[in-house]
Amino acid sequence: LKVPHRRDVPFARLTTLGVGGLCRWLFEPTTEAEAQAFVRACAREGLPYRVLGGGSNLVVLDDIEAPVLRLALPREVRREGTLLTAPASHGHIALAEAAGRAGLSGLEFASGIPGSLGGAIRMNAGAYGREWVEVLDRYRFLTPEGELVEKGPEPGEFRYRWSFLTGGRVVLSATARLAEGDPAAIQARVGEYRRKRGTSQPLSRRNAGCIFKNPPGQSAGRLIDQAGLKGLRVGDAEVSPEHANFLVNHGHATAGEFAELMATVLAKVREVHGVDLEPEVEVWR
Ligand code: FAD
Ligand code: EPU
Numbered sequence: 001l002k003v004p005h006r007r008d009v010p011f012a013r014l015t016t017l018g019v020g021g022l023c024r025w026l027f028e029p030t031t032e033a034e035a036q037a038f039v040r041a042c043a044r045e046g047l048p049y050r051v052l053g054g055g056s057n058l059v060v061l062d063d064i065e066a067p068v069l070r071l072a073l074p075r076e077v078r079r080e081g082t083l084l085t086a087p088a089s090h091g092h093i094a095l096a097e098a099a100g101r102a103g104l105s106g107l108e109f110a111s112g113i114p115g116s117l118g119g120a121i122r123m124n125a126g127a128y129g130r131e132w133v134e135v136l137d138r139y140r141f142l143t144p145e146g147e148l149v150e151k152g153p154e155p156g157e158f159r160y161r162w163s164f165l166t167g168g169r170v171v172l173s174a175t176a177r178l179a180e181g182d183p184a185a186i187q188a189r190v191g192e193y194r195r196k197r198g199t200s201q202p203l204s205r206r207n208a209g210c211i212f213k214n215p216p217g218q219s220a221g222r223l224i225d226q227a228g229l230k231g232l233r234v235g236d237a238e239v240s241p242e243h244a245n246f247l248v249n250h251g252h253a254t255a256g257e258f259a260e261l262m263a264t265v266l267a268k269v270r271e272v273h274g275v276d277l278e279p280e281v282e283v284w285r
Contacts, residue, residue, distance in 0.1 A: 001041050003027050003034045011060040017208040019255040020060025025067040040146035053119030061255040061285040085175040088118025105181025106135045111190045112197045118171040124158045133158035137177035144168030161213050161280050202240040205248040212277040221245035227272040234261045
């Protein structure tokens with residue numbers, strides 16, 4: 001298979017949390033045709049594969065033997081009127097910033113969410129009361145059989161921190177429908193969001209964003225906080241004293257330490273509040 005690939009890359013380098021074993025096979029197609037060839041080859045062989053973006057919503061526990069696809073498409077952003085299209089491997093924050101510079105409003109909420117555009121579509125990433133599906137005009141993806149589909153979002157495809165783009169589907173690109181705006185006003189809103197994030201989230205240590213989804217009408221962070229778990233530490237993995245739904249890496253944490261800490265938080269929140277938190281991060285083992 002003629003797709004650029006590397007062997008035995010530590011997940012510590014591929015994820016923001018910085019733990020995990022080795023990525024045995026990392027395929028990094030530089031064109032959509034290469035990505036399609038990869039998916040078709042896996043489908044033909046009946047070989048399950050995984051899709052990696054910026055690794056900012058992942059907790060990897062072991063070595064991963066299955067082939068991993070990480071798109072490395074050319075970084076070209078296309079503007080048609082107020083529509084902005086970018087490849088899935090484009091940096092998410094960089095795209096939000098490019099929109100702002102171009103005087104396009106609508107992606108301000110995205111300006112503090114790391115990772116790739118593809119990961120943000122797959123997760124229907126959101127903040128400050130907005131989420132991707134609200135600005136998504138259309139997107140292109142590969143089916144698990146390697147067929148290319150282009151469509152607009154439909155009911156049932158995207159929910160809070162969830163989409164149907166799993167199970168081997170690969171987002172290739174997405175188009176946002178934005179609005180003309182004043183670059184200074186956009187920048188002001190971005191600045192306000194960044195200040196809020198800076199005061200409430202532990203951005204100085206490696207983390208994977210919020211570990212658990214908010215249960216309907218509740219805040220997972222508050223539930224974990226009220227259970228008295230802030231500062232709970234297993235080795236170098238800690239429940240952040242700043243925001244209880246963030247687990248942070250003090251430098252040398254291991255995957256096992258994060259697994260133990262997540263299990264402890266789950267059990268304690270169930271015991272204290274009778275609530276079963278659902279992970280937002282994806283756990284790879
Ligand atoms: P990854 O972590 O690489 O992957 C996540 C999932 O997406 C996996 O299932 C993976 O298989 C899939 N995936 C990745 N790329 C593709 C693709 N091209 N096609 C199909 N599937 C794909 N999230 C929010 O929603 N709101 C926030 O406010 C927020 N704040 C954060 C703050 C910090 C400091 C950090 C570290 C994370 C935060 N997150 C937040 C979580 C994370 O940034 C988002 O979920 C992000 O969209 C994940 O993108 P990624 O490219 O890193 O995906
Ligand atoms: N709170 C506590 N203790 C804590 C943390 C929070 O009491 O340790 C309280 C806060 O005081 C506030 C409430 O809980 O009253 C909500 O907290 P916050 O405003 O920080 O928002 P959140 O619900 O914890 C959500 C998203 C974030 C997103 C922010 C801003 C989820 C799981 N989290 O956090 O998204 O950045 O809103 O919109 O939906 C992510 O998904 O990874 C993520 C970081």
